[in-house]
Amino acid sequence: MKFLHVADIHLGCRRYNLEERTKDFFRAWYDVITSHAIPNKIDFMLIAGDFFDRRNIDPQAMNHAIAGLEILKEAGIPVVAIEGNHDQRDAISDHSWMRSLSGWGFIKLLEPTRDEEGHLALVPWDEEERTGSYIDIKDARIIGSHWYGASATAAIPILADALRNARSEGRFNILMLHTDVEGQTNRPIPAVPVAKLKELKELIGYVALGHTHKRFDLDGWAFNPGSLEPTSIDEYKEERGAFLVEVDDEHNIKAEHISEYVQRPFQRLSFDVSGAEDAETVYSGVMEMIEREARKHDANDEQPAPIIEINLRGQLGFKNSLLPINRMRDEAREKTNALHVMVRNQSVPVEYAVAAGMDAQAPRHERERRIIEDLIARDNRYKHRAHEIAELVIEAKRQALSNEQPDKILELIAQKIQHSDAKEKASAAATGNEHAPTAAALNALERNALTTVTSDQ
Ligand SMILES: [Mn+2]
The missing domain is CATH 3.60.21.10 (Metallo-dependent phosphatases)
Structure with missing residues (x-):
């Protein structure tokens, strides 16, 4: 039987x-x-x-x-x-x-x-x-x-x-x-x-x-x-x-x-984002991993095209909205001819302590500067000049509170950023770092910082 x-x-x-x-x-x-x-x-x-x-x-x-x-x-x-x-x-x-x-x-x-x-x-x-x-x-x-x-x-x-x-x-x-x-x-x-x-x-x-x-x-x-x-x-x-x-x-x-019958092949790949400077670094790292490890499907293959899952793990040093999830998915699909590619962001934001170890008796302006500086330093793109940018944010806030013309405040920010940008570029050229942040990105950061500081007054 x-x-x-x-x-x-x-x-x-x-x-x-x-x-x-x-x-x-x-x-x-x-x-x-x-x-x-x-x-x-x-x-x-x-x-x-x-x-x-x-x-x-x-x-x-x-x-x-x-x-x-x-x-x-x-x-x-x-x-x-x-x-x-x-x-x-x-x-x-x-x-x-x-x-x-x-x-x-x-x-x-x-x-x-x-x-x-x-x-x-x-x-x-x-x-x-x-x-x-x-x-x-x-x-x-x-x-x-x-x-x-x-x-x-x-x-x-x-x-x-x-x-x-x-x-x-x-x-x-x-x-x-x-x-x-x-x-x-x-x-x-x-x-x-x-x-x-x-x-x-x-x-x-x-x-x-x-x-x-x-x-x-x-x-x-x-x-x-x-x-x-x-x-x-x-x-x-x-x-x-x-x-x-x-x-x-x-x-x-x-x-x-x-188990010898037609089955859909699956592959799960994992990429650690910890320490990645920016979204481009993650992107190119993921693409290298795809080249190296992903299962590539040939149209003449008898096996069905695979479904590939890419998991991003580790600690992310920048906003996760900057991750080019769709671009990675589409490119990975093109490179592998997979039936389907999923990119799942399972990384967690890097937890920096704000004003850690600060003396509770420190004067208000000192605490404020430390908090702003620490918040800026959370972002890998700005952490090398957190101090300088914190100064600028505080100065812009001071001017806003003393009813300075918005144009004047903008002018100050533009000037300082240009100055800071030029310095950054010069050092980037010296170190070969091509991912210096743009003035526009810095502008957005300052606007955010300004709102944060003034809204709790
Ligand atoms: Mn069942």
């Missing part, structure tokens, strides 16, 4: 506002069917939850589902599924797309039910009604369960009781379960402890898990194949795919993990 176990196909998943990305989920699903399910002549296929990315799918997602299911149907391969947390039926409705697919004969959706006293009950599949909780195919009895969320741990003993009646002594019992398992999740959520899950070991021969988007197995008994595609870039490094499982007459399991 041979079957293919998949989970978390997430058809209809939308990311980055990219049509191509939504199609990736379809391509993976379709390729797993045509490259593995059909050639391996499997007896049935298991989908352990999250076939769809959401309960209310769009028509395209349904087309994607049917395109694959039709091939399986024509090949006479039954598809057995359970709901996951993403495509779970609405509590107030009896209808769901998963139930419709089951009703139309494309899948067999296994659902536990309740007896007259309200207890969990597992009932056999009714081919006429196209409902039921377990089904026999070949040598297997396949039993479905619900998504129990945070109450999964409490649900296990109840499920175990129901399984005692529903399981078949002579058959190979398979339980389909969509759940988090302790030790396999990075999120701080309640998950089923491994020991708790193992209480089912005497009852079940193979647990077909779903939910966690990475491959793992417990003792060669409970298997989680991982999502076919990552639904978030945080999952891109995880191993994922499908399990091709063979069970012999003695009920020995041989599970082979399959």
Whole structure:
């Protein structure tokens, strides 16, 4: 007996506002069917939850589902599924797309039910009604369960009781379960402890898990194949795919993990902005990194074009609005032919203490000068002449307060800046620094400083 176990196909998943990305989920699903399910002549296929990315799918997602299911149907391969947390039926409705697919004969959706006293009950599949909780195919009895969320741990003993009646002594019992398992999740959520899950070991021969988007197995008994595609870039490094499982007459399991199908390549690059003088330095640094490390896509390549994420990390010594995020993204895309490039600024502004260590008894004018100077020094572009510019700001403020003509104040600022600029240029030429700030940029800085000082009067 041979079957293919998949989970978390997430058809209809939308990311980055990219049509191509939504199609990736379809391509993976379709390729797993045509490259593995059909050639391996499997007896049935298991989908352990999250076939769809959401309960209310769009028509395209349904087309994607049917395109694959039709091939399986024509090949006479039954598809057995359970709901996951993403495509779970609405509590107030009896209808769901998963139930419709089951009703139309494309899948067999296994659902536990309740007896007259309200207890969990597992009932056999009714081919006429196209409902039921377990089904026999070949040598297997396949039993479905619900998504129990945070109450999964409490649900296990109840499920175990129901399984005692529903399981078949002579058959190979398979339980389909969509759940988090302790030790396999990075999120701080309640998950089923491994020991708790193992209480089912005497009852079940193979647990077909779903939910966690990475491959793992417990003792060669409970298997989680991982999502076919990552639904978030945080999952891109995880191993994922499908399990091709063979069970012999003695009920020995041989599970082979399959990941050879079309998958979108991802790459995550990181650039440290700490110590960068200005936006241009960051820009050229990022571009050098792209040249050196980024995965470049060739149009003749059989592999799909990658999605690249560039993370800016470290401490930023200037305003983050100066970072040319869009320019870096567009250039990186051009250089690599990536499907998509994301630039995320995760750097933090450098924290300079203002007037740190200043004597609290210092006179007001001294404290004022120190504060202005420290604020100016936060900006890498001006920190070498913070003292000089602070003087200018204070003088401009003094003139403003004594009702000097605005033109005169501007004249003073222009004069001082020209003087200061000329000095800066001369020293830049001497040191080879080509990124001397412009008079216009300085002007803007002074205007800001002036507002800061005068507004709290
Ligand atoms: Mn999922």
